[in-house]
Amino acid sequence: MTVPSPLPPASLRPRCDPASLPFSTTAEVAPLADPLGQARALEALAFGTGIRRDGFHLFVMGSNEAGRRRLVAGALAARAAREPVPPDLCYVRDFDDARHPRVLRLPAGRGRAFQRDVDAMLDDLAAAIPAALEGDEHRARLRAVEEEVREEHEKAMAALREKAQARGITLVRTPLGFALAPLRDGHVMPTEVFEALPAEDKARIEAAIEALQEELREIVTAMPRLEKALRERVRALARETTEAAVAREVDETAARWADEPAAKAHLLAVRADVVADPSPFLRPAESKESPPLFEEASDGAVPGGPRRRYRVHVVVDRAGERGAPVVEEPHPSHPNLVGRVEYLAKMGALVTDFDLLRAGALQRADGGYLVLEARALLTQPWAWEALKQSLRARCVRTESLGQTLGLLHTVTLEPEAAPLATKVVLTGEREVFRLLDAYDPDFRALFKVVVDLDEDLPRDGDGPLAYARFVAGVVVEEGLSPFDRGAVAAVVESGARWAGDAARLSARTEDLADLLREADWFAREAGAATVGAAHVAAAVAARERRLGRVRERLLEETLSGTLLVETTGRRVGTVNGLAVLDAGRFAFGRPARISARVRLGKGDVVDLEREVDLGGPVHSKGVLILSAFLGARFGADGPLAFHGTLAFEQSYGPVEGDSASCAELVALLSALADLPVRQDLAITGSVDQHGAVQAVGGVSEKLEGFFDLCSARGLSGTQGALLPASNVRHLALRDDVVEAAAAGRFSVHAVATVDEAVELLTGVPAGVRGPDGTWTEGSVNARVAARLAAFEQRRREAARDDRRAAGKDGA
Template sequence: MTELPPIPAGLPPETLRRSVDPAQLPFDTTAELADYDEAIGQDRAIEAIRFAIGMRHRGFNLFALGEEGTGRRNLILQYLRGAAAQRPVPDDWAYVDNFAESSRPRALRLPPGRARALERDMDHLVDELIQALPAAFESDEYRGRRRRIEDEQKERQEAAFGAVQEQAAAREVSLIRTPVGLALAPLRNGEVVSPDDFKLLPEDEQDRYRAALEAMQQQLEDVIKRVPRWERDTRARVRELEQEVAAQTIAHLMEDMTGRWADLPAVTAFLDDVARDVAENVAEFIGNGEDGEARTAPPRRRRHHGPDGHFRRYRVNVLVNNETVAGAPVVLETYPTQPNIIGRVEHIAQFGALITDFNLIKPGALHRANGGYLVMDARKLLMNPFAWEDLKRALRAREIRIESPGQSLGLMSTLSLEPEPIPLDLKVVLIGDPMLYYLLSHHDPEFSDLFKVAADFDWRMERSSGNTLLLARSVATLARKEGLRPLERGAVARVIEQASRDVGDAARLSTHMASLADLVREADYWAGEDDAPLIAGRHVDRAISASIYRQDRVRDSVQAEIRDGTVHVETAGEVIGQINGLAVLELGRFSFGRPSRITARVRLGKGDVIDIEREVLLSGPLHGKGVLILSSFLSARFGVEKPLSLTATLVFEQSYGGIEGDSASSTELYALLSALAEAPIRQNLAVTGSVDQFGRVQAIGGVNEKIEGFFDLCRARGLDGSHGVLIPATNAGHLMLRQDVVDACARGLFSVFPIATIDQGIELLTGVPAGGMDSRGRFPPGSINRRVAARLATFARRAEEMGAPRQVAVVARSGG
């Protein structure tokens, strides 16, 4: 016969909570401890961060995955800033006008700190040009040379018309001026012949005058046709004069500036373009002449963008200024929209239209971090339209190309700027939760090529003496940085215990430093309420209790409904097919245990185990899996030689919400065995744990909250020493129960039983031996397993008698 392990006794009180003896801590207060700014328990993540920082090849960007509050951001920034301090300061970047094609501004790369100097020099140059050029055109030399050009034009015209006048006089034709221009008329005896008098002249004389008029008209027209050309020549000579004067003035003003920037060919080329453009558009500087007309013809282009008009094109738009920077930049972009990452082109409303120029190009985080490191929250990045795709495009092309979303998608046809791309060389660090990292890895084929390094932050660490001391030093550092009171070692002991409680494992500590920091801050508040100079253990306890009290209204409501009978959960007596299960409800970061009544009913049927929760779509796939597993166990133990001819139903009574997880599968199996064996279950016990196909009870989560949930109910009704909870034996090392639960167990008022197998559990719940199978496949008389087998055999006989179809296995039905 198979021997069953003995029914376990309740766990001793000292195993229910792994306490910290304050006397074992090597300090009296945290004021004695040295600062510790490093992350605790994150060796794997630190190694990944160091590798990503040191690897300069393409695509080795970093994704830091882990829970919020584990110190991911602070640790990453700490290492990045340390590495950035050892790297050279990156170059400055600026945009200037492309005088050949203004819609495509040019990017200038300058040594660190020199972009702002170029901007100041250009502003000063424009100011000087505005003053010097008008002065140059007001000089006597310029006026004299221009007057000579204009006089030559007048003399040429006068000479040409004088020649026509002389020839006309020789032919007895007069050149006269009329309101509509020049005209020719016959001349006789020094007098102009009127039209009426002309008609009285002899025909031969009229013909002679007509021939002379036609000949002179042709000469006059020839002269008039040459006048516009002469005027163009004059204007060209004036323009050449102005450009010559402007060039001399510009050359004088730019001589020193060109010398200062001679070491940068790109800048000197830009200055040459500026000089040519100023000379070509000198009228924009000198204004109008004395007659109110422009001194020259309109310049070949005028651009009036902004309050200072055309002079804006000579400015320098500094995008990145590293004048005061030491080392490489480390940029934390907290709002990673597409414009905030790659930059944008702004517009100015002017006369009802939106206009822009290169001065309205604004930098993004990629510009500011170029040559260094850029840190962003992955979730926020993905939530902003176009930001993720444009970031990937920039990393792939290794250049920053400023485009609006409409341009990048080909949806915008209006004329806009197309700034010259800027080369990109930086390391990007994304911070996000693990699920986001795995989703990107699976669904985005480019992600793995661009983010080759993952820094996996753990949410827990080993509870060793070394880590305990490091945690104490971290608490001491926090207290000093934030001006909190020092902690007594008793308070530190309570913080360490809470760190284990947070992860639900007595052998580990939480690395969620944000929660522990909040605990210390609140303990400091309560110490202040007591006017205490130090934070004591009672202040930490009060902080924990107060934090729970602020969040446990729902828990109190649930407990009250059970206590007053609105929700039926029994804690005394025995009932067939009914058992107390335990679940955990989570409200934000607060979770609590909730007892539930689980019932099972059996009858003759076709081998179905019906999960009512699943049938009505109130359970998740993991809960359905648990029911299938318990069905397999039942079939393997009792349906090998004969088919199971039963129908069983399982349900969480008075459950009106969703149920997920397999932690109730052993509980449901106990209820089903009780219903089949017609053996009542003790209602003063509650059960949690999943089961495998071999009947082994497996570990579950939230064991502390589940135990405490049933304990609170039993205490409210009165503890009598019979109450307790069955937990998986593998969960025994995870216990970090509240002190009041431990004290009740020490007084024998409550028990926690570690269960390894279903047989152990059913014996404890019913008080009836489970019974092991002998070599002939039979169970001992009177045992639970024998009674179950007999009941199933009865069902099988009745099914045969009724001609019911036989089933070869138990099948748990699913919803639908």
């Protein structure tokens, strides 16, 4: 087997040749019109925003929140600008049921105009109605009616009194009522005189009083009817007078709104209500008493006083807007979504009315687009449910959470639901999307359009040029200094490094824009008119320096010998593995010592990390895979009589991933073969059951971590690192690593099988199995097989000894 040669420097960091860029500086480059590398997402956005069918709302997913928002905002703004402005949303009182304010929709910008017209009309009514009802004419007519009714009653009483007097009977009003009594000489007849009268006279008097009493009762009985008739006539008179005053003002306003049926209908309703009860326009003393709680919400606090019942409450005013609305609600709580009913404290009670309704994001986004961050939405109580209900019903019902949950038992408003024709754009991470898709059946029905943001774009073809145009866009947008072609090439190489793939470029535009801003700062500090490659490199280095405290501390601990990692010599059962640590915004590699020990046993390999619950499931799987490899390669003819243990030395935290499984296998093979492993080499890669080495993540950072340690101790020229062959295309190493490789002071080897790795690391051929099942003599595999055979022999001897001992005991 041929041991892989070190990779050429060109493979370690594919360069972006500045000369390949067709410009001197970005000042000559047209800025990118569309978001970088998001053609698929833009196509999905165009489809999702264009289709007007139920349930075709959008979920935009990607790992970068700022990138999602930027992409969505840009796409929606362009589309919304071409669409019509939706109507204003107003609420007016339902005069038949104050608890249910009615929706009134008017063309954009006309809501306020209607409100002003109605207010002016109310002012006119406030002058016209009292003038009419308190004017001489109405008063005279009122008095005439009252006089007429009163006279009718008084005439009847006067006639009865005359009739009584003619019969010698007095009729007077007393505190007990109207009294009838016989008269004598102008005064009430004394008892003794009455008693002295002849019986027939007394009977005649009593009969006369009896008859008069009946007539009196009839008159008195008729009085309530007369009073009722009087009230009705007074009301009719007031209605007639009010009607004349109101009709003039209302009809004039209604004529101006003849082209808006809803507005006209409201005006006619106002007219009917005012005619039925003009008291809100009269002086307080003449107003009706104790109106319902709604109506009196806050006459003192809200302009309009008692006349507020007729006002127009503009909930969403679109005056001056252009295009359809694009509403982004950063705090999508339940009330911020569906709106709320506010209350005012009045005399110790909370009161409300239709003009205390406040619009939520849904109402504001009606006819346009509503952008919500999924995680923020889902963490707000009942907000997600409210959104789904509104989208299903295609209307927004403004109600408090208390109402929704049935916890509010006081009287409150139940406004008419406002029609809803908005396109909702949810943005979020892929994990959130997957959770919603898996656990909420409504989600799939409502959010049918998935916009999946690409995290990177191909480097070949127009990739670098697209980067240049992106840079040009940021330069123009943020007033940065132009970037020369070298700087752009450096940005492209950084993009490749962030993509973790030399053949691709990162599409995380926010990170890229930050790099541009930082490079611009370095250029300005240096007094440069344009940003060059050195400024980009300085920005990258400064960023790593700023974030590199943990990396430096670990390196110091390793150099001081606190953390044991050898970079020279050889050691049996010990391999330098490579790990990646994620310190938030910065990931870096560090070497880790992986050790293996073997002894006689039953063929099991123990992962010590797993034993103490520090090993994650993927790591454990890796260990089980290498056990399976060993079993298949060396235990086909019998059991493996060994017990192996694997450990990440000086690791005190969780270990996850299988990228060390190849290193672990090499350590085990080294221990079994009793062959020392080179400590000036490190290895990363996972291994399958057949011994093939598989790609892992973060190879550049891992290799750089080992390079940094070697470099700090002084590069010997033999040091290097092994990585899976399938990872070579992901390499985007730092310049200093590439330079060391070019100078032959550090090497990078790509391995495809564990045999290649073990051969490189031990310096001993791995060996091949011959037709007779034996391995190449002196090879690593032959040594392993011999050691395992020795273990098996020892196991048999031990078993025999045990049986003998048992026989003796039995005898």
